[in-house]
Amino acid sequence: MQLQPKPADYPRIRKALSFYKVTSVITGVMLLLLVAVMIMKYAFNVQLFLFTPNAFAEFVPLAPEGVDSDFVPQGFDLFKAILIAHGWFYVVYLVSDFMLWSPMRWHFGRFLLIALGGVIPFMSFFLEARIVRQVTGYLDAHAAKAEVSA
Numbered sequence: 001m002q003l004q005p006k007p008a009d010y011p012r013i014r015k016a017l018s019f020y021k022v023t024s025v026i027t028g029v030m031l032l033l034l035v036a037v038m039i040m041k042y043a044f045n046v047q048l049f050l051f052t053p054n055a056f057a058e059f060v061p062l063a064p065e066g067v068d069s070d071f072v073p074q075g076f077d078l079f080k081a082i083l084i085a086h087g088w089f090y091v092v093y094l095v096s097d098f099m100l101w102s103p104m105r106w107h108f109g110r111f112l113l114i115a116l117g118g119v120i121p122f123m124s125f126f127l128e129a130r131i132v133r134q135v136t137g138y139l140d141a142h143a144a145k146a147e148v149s150a
Contacts, residue, residue, distance in 0.1 A: 003105035010139055016099040017135050021128060024117060027093040028124035030086040035121050037079045049075035090118045104135065 005013060040046055046059040052075035063071030094115055101111045114131065117124035 002107070005104050005138075005142075007142070009103040010143060013100065013103050013135065013139060016096065016103065017132060020096040020100045021132055023089070023093045023096040024124045024128040027086070027089050027118045028122070028128070030082065030089050031118065031121055031124065033082050034086045037082050041079060047073075048078045049073050050078050051075050093118045093124075100131070100135070 037048075040048070040059075041062065045062045047062060048057060049060050050057050052058045052060075052073070057078075058075065060073045097111060097114045101114065114127055117127040
């Protein structure tokens with residue numbers, strides 16, 4: 001039998017759900033940016049630098065294999081910043097996943113499924129809609145029952 005959330009945890013679950021909604025959208029957008037970066041880097045062999053001496057934004061060709069250490073373009077490496085930002089937002093996304101998963105008393109597979117939303121493009125958007133609909137429906141139905149029985 002599946003464990004059910006405690007009625008005392010309903011307010012905490014609603015807060016966790018709000019936090020999860022925000023983090024899932026941010027993580028999904030960052031992941032799509034990361035995919036775009038990887039396509040530009042590996043398909044077109046360019047990287048984007050901001051605030052270079054030549055322009056505000058400039059696509060710089062990748063350094064030839066073996067001379068990476070000699071090739072130091074000037075400016076802010078936007079691709080690396082997107083990579084780092086997605087990594088940190090993914091950690092926050094996992095925290096929000098745990099904050100929702102734990103009081104809902106779901107099985108561990110559900111935690112892992114939600115965690116995959118931060119690494120598979122577009123999955124966080126679909127999961128966010130589905131999880132929010134399920135949790136909100138559950139809380140609304142059970143909160144109404146608790147009010148009737150009280």
